[in-house]
Each structure stands twice: as structure tokens, then as C-alpha cells.
Amino acid sequence: MQKQSSTSKRHVVIVGGGSAGWMTAALLSHQLSAQDCEITLIADNDSAIGVGEATIPSIVRLLKTLRVDEAEFMQACDATWKLGIQFVDWLKPEHDYWHPFGVSGARIDGRDLFPYWLMNQQRPYHAYSLHWAAAIAGKSPHSTTARSPIGATESYAFHLNANKLATWLQQRAINKGVQQISSRVTNATVNETGDVASVKLSNGNEIAADFFIDCSGFESLLLKQTMHDEWIDWSNNLLCDKAVAVKAPGKKVVPSHTRSLALSGGWTWEIPLQTQRGLG
């Protein structure tokens, strides 16, 4: 059975139901009217990676775009605030350096602080960062009494449970009319111009659409397998190519930064969530 896209209504198909697929579905269903555009997400269930826990500030823009309440999002995704990353023992033992979000220091004559700091490196560069000062004090990006510069510039992020994020986005997208099909895409057909025209499913159905978005992760079903987009292998440049991710009980005091510790044979991360810690 082939499902045709109607001429009056556009049809977008997303292949993959991990973080990327459900983010795409939530954003498109928020921005496009259900009357003008039908959105379908196809995924074979339960094979998303789901370990990603530390985000960067663009996630705040995603929440603002979706007009969601930050507290509700944090509750649903077991999330905590993240103001930056602390790197311990990377340069030498008993030493740390930071990657705080946002800008460090005030601008001088319209220029970034960095060139002035380079001339006279009396303190580490991160010591000029408000985010660093807030992180070592275990603060949140928001103030209860005034408008916080970190909150106002949206220069913060979250640690979160990636599986819970995907489920939360999925609920929002489905509430906005996104159709979900639980099936494996076996292959795709292309039209005379070389664009993807339809995808074939393991349940025997074929879905045609006006636009396809490949969120199939490592499988890269449409981009690599169908459109033959080149895969550039960087594995020769990777010093570390294996990871073991585990969960540990949460701590009573939750830090507002990620911790990365260098070891002789690799490195570990520690990501604090509300109820547990992600370690690897």
C-alpha cells in the first residue's frame, strides 16, 4: 500500500526517533500549521543512543522557541543547570581549567578581554567569567530578586536525561498532530531529479512525501545509504574511541557544571542530574 501525499497539504517525513528526530518533530509541529503540513515520524523503536546528557546553550533557544516553561521541562527531564565545564588534571596533576559559557570579562574599547589577558596572564582566563564564579558557588543561572545577566543572555544550558527529553518532545509533537509510525525503514526510492520520493517500511507500506529529514543516527539511511553522501572517517585522529556510560546515585548538593577528569588511559565525565549522576 502506498500512502500518497495530497496536493493541497505538504507532507514531511522524519526518519528516526532519537533526540534529533523528536527535536525536529517538536520544532516543525510548533512552527507549521497542521492544516498546511502533515508531519510523520517513522522509527523502529528503542534503538536510540540516549546517553547524551550534557547540553550547550542552544538548548535554551530550543525551549524559548517552543515556548515551554523551564521548570516543567527540568522536572520532566530530570534536568539540572549547567554553566560550564571543569577540566581537572588535563594539563598537569592538581590543576584545573574551565570552559565557562558566555563571555569572560567586560569589553575594553569595544574589544574582547582576551587579547588584553594574553599580554598579562596573571590569573586564569576563566577567573574573569561570571559563569565560572557562579558555578564554583553552585549557583543557578537565575536570580530570584533581579534579572540575572546569565539568564538574560541565555548563556547557560542543562544536564538532562536524554531518553526523558526524547519522550517529553515526543508527547509535545504528538499533541501538535505529529503521526508516529513504529516500523523499520528498509530502503528509499528516489525520483528523476535524485531526490527522495518515498520510503519503504518493513511492514510492507510505502510512504511518499514532499520532504524527508534523516534523523536515523549512525545508520544514515537517507543521507548516506540513499543519497550517497560521503562519510569522512576521522577515527585515525581520535585518541579515545570507546566509552562506557554508567549511572550512579545523585548527590545531595547538585553542582551547576560538568566535571571532566583526565586519566592516564582516557578521561571520565561526571554529569549531575536531579536524581542520579551520569558517569563515563
Ligand SMILES: Cc1cc2nc3c(=O)[nH]c(=O)nc-3n(C[C@H](O)[C@H](O)[C@H](O)COP(=O)(O)OP(=O)(O)OC[C@H]3O[C@@H](n4cnc5c(N)ncnc54)[C@H](O)[C@@H]3O)c2cc1C
Ligand atoms: C558515550 C556517549 C556520550 C555522549 N554524551 C553526550 C553528551 O553529553 N551531550 C550530547 O549532546 N551528546 C552526547 N552524545 C552524543 C549523543 O548521544 C548523540 O549525538 C545523539 O544521541 C544522537 O541522536 P540521534 O537522534 O541523531 O540518533 P540516535 O539516538 O542514534 O537515534 C536514531 C534513531 O533512528 C532510528 N532508526 C535508525 N535506522 C532506522 C531505520 N532504518 N528505520 C527506522 N528507524 C531507524 C533509531 O531507532 C533511533 O530512533 C554522546 C554519545 C555517546 C555514545
